[in-house]
Amino acid sequence: MTDLTKLTMAEARDGLRKKSFTALELTDAFLAAIEKGNASLNAYVLPTPDHARAQAKESDKRIAENKARPLEGLPVGNKDLFCTQGIRTTACSKILDDFKPTYESTVGQNLWNAGAVMLGKLNNDEFAMGSSNETSAFGNVVSPWRRTGKDGKTSTDKLVPGGSSGGSSAAVAANLCLAATATDTGGSIRQPAALTGTVGMKPTYGRCSRWGIVAFASSLDQAGPIAKTVRDSAIMLKAMASHDPKDTTSVDAPIPDYEAVLGRGVKGLRVGIPKEYRVDGMSAEIQKLWDDGIAWLKSAGATIHEISLPHTKYALPAYYIVAPAECSSNLARYDGMRYGLRVNGDNLIDTYEKTRAAGFGKEVRRRILIGTYVLSAGYYDAYYLKAQKVRTLIKKDFDDAWNKVDVVLTPTTPSPAFAFGEKSGDPLAMYLEDIFTVTVNMAGLPGMSVPGGLSAQGTPLGLQLIGKPFDEETLFRTAQVIEDSAGRFPVPDAWWMKG
Amino acid sequence: MQVDEATVRRIARLARIKVSDEEAKGLEKELSGILDWVKQLDEVDTSSVEPMTRVVDQKLKMRDDVVTDGDIADQITANAPMSEDHFFVVPKVVE
DSSP: OOOGGGSOHHHHHHHHHTTSSOHHHHHHHHHHHHHHHHHHHOOEEEEOHHHHHHHHHHHHHHHHTTOOOTTTTOEEEEETTBOBTTBOOOTTOGGGTTOOOSSOOHHHHHHHHTTOEEEEEEOOSGGGOOSSSOSOTTOOOOOSOOOBOTTSOBOOOOBOOOSSSHHHHHHHHTTSSSEEEEEESSSTTHHHHHHHTOEEEEOOTTSSOOTTBOOSOTTTOEEEEEESSHHHHHHHHHHHOOOOTTSTTSOOOOOOOGGGGGGGOOTTOEEEEEGGGSOTTOOHHHHHHHHHHHHHHHHTTOEEEEEOOTTGGGHHHHHHHHHHHHHHHHGGGOSSSSSSOOOOOSSHHHHHHHHHHHHSOHHHHHHHHHHHHHHSTTTTIIIIIHHHHHHHHHHHHHHHHTTTOSEEEEESOSSOOOBTTTTTTOHHHHHGGGTTTHHHHHHTOOEEEEEEEEOTTSOEEEEEEEESTTOHHHHHHHHHHHHHHHOOOOOSOOGGGGO | OOOOHHHHHHHHHHTTOOOOHHHHHHHHHHHHHHHHHHGGGGGSOOTTOOOOSOSSOOOOOOOOOOOOOOOOHHHHHTTOSSEETTEEOOOOOOO
């Protein structure tokens, strides 16, 4: 039999419908791959084989009874930020200890109601704070990609899979699941997708319910999928999205059939190229990637227009006020009293302080402290209020752009995947990873990363598409044109399966 | 340097995070660096700009003020580090 783990989600769906294989066979193929490959990659922090097999058996029953649901029997990974009923959920932080939620996230429940099978919980940066998956309490996720030197030899240097959804991106790229859930607060779906040759879709703020997802920065957090192809990400988002009374920011709007628009092409579509994204020191390969993307869309019938988003350079500093401020407030709940870790001290405050010092990692502590500072008495107006005003201007830049164009095309990241430790010593260098993605969160827009080529070192590069609010359809059909032009980028050598 | 050690300690106390002397020194530098960098926002004239309150323009939703769950004390205390008879057991708060 062919290697079932190499199938796309759409191909696996077809195979199940044609009864070429069973849901249990498909699930077992992934569980075997996880068993063998996860030790090298550390993408899963908790595989759930028994749970997966039980779901797969139920799927086979439904398929036999012709009662298959849209995602029936399709195995996916679930980022450890999503609460799973009765199954350990930690946000990859020590402070949540052995937390077993008594409820399921809405996005997760939507997937299981659609018939999807959960293979396990995926690694991420602690509380989704990071761009390299180096801040997880469970250790680094290793990218399945490796660099190739000028001599043609493959280096064994370990590369980062991006972050914060690094377990999701690595697992999808390494065929340890068909697709995965992910979340994006400043680029945490799109940047890891770009670094691993996968497709990442962050929908409009409000498209997916945030209920049951461990909160980082509530006005920015949004769930979405990482998948192997544009079609697969369309299948996933359709299932994940919903209006949810339990999240008042989730939007009561119809969810289109995203797959139906994939073949529509981009004839007559107006594509904006923001001049402010041509940052100083942009490498020649990123410039070429961008030029290729422009050429592909042009030859498919789109028109290209230079636009200006004048406040782009202020998005990242404004983000590093808004996100830490909201994080300091959200993470105040981890006090060692009701759930999670408790380290006993001399008195109540000492217990709080010891618990939080032991439970939170370095980057999380740093962001809580920044957030506490900018919200503290006398500083609120100078920092938080100022940043929220700048945010209004960033959104207005896009509102103005939508008069001239239908979609915006940029690179996803300023550089290809880096090795461990290359950026972790300097918080500001790491923060710059999100320079092209963070504006999208600040304005609440949908953004998508689709593979566009390889770097000089043979590692993937991503192109980002930014759309109007709730116009994910335009992103999907534009991304499909890019995927058709650029081709797909599977990892050339499955070294992690060789033990 | 705008963040001195005393400020780091004050902030850490507000955030209820214990910091060692060595950590406090490192944090002085890191927090100052980040706060200096975000100061570039001062270049932007925001005198006539409203702060953003929501990214998606929608009316605040209303719901009926009714009880929708209850009798789930087992679930609520299920993950407590210490609990007894559906109560959270916490360190002494009032002397």
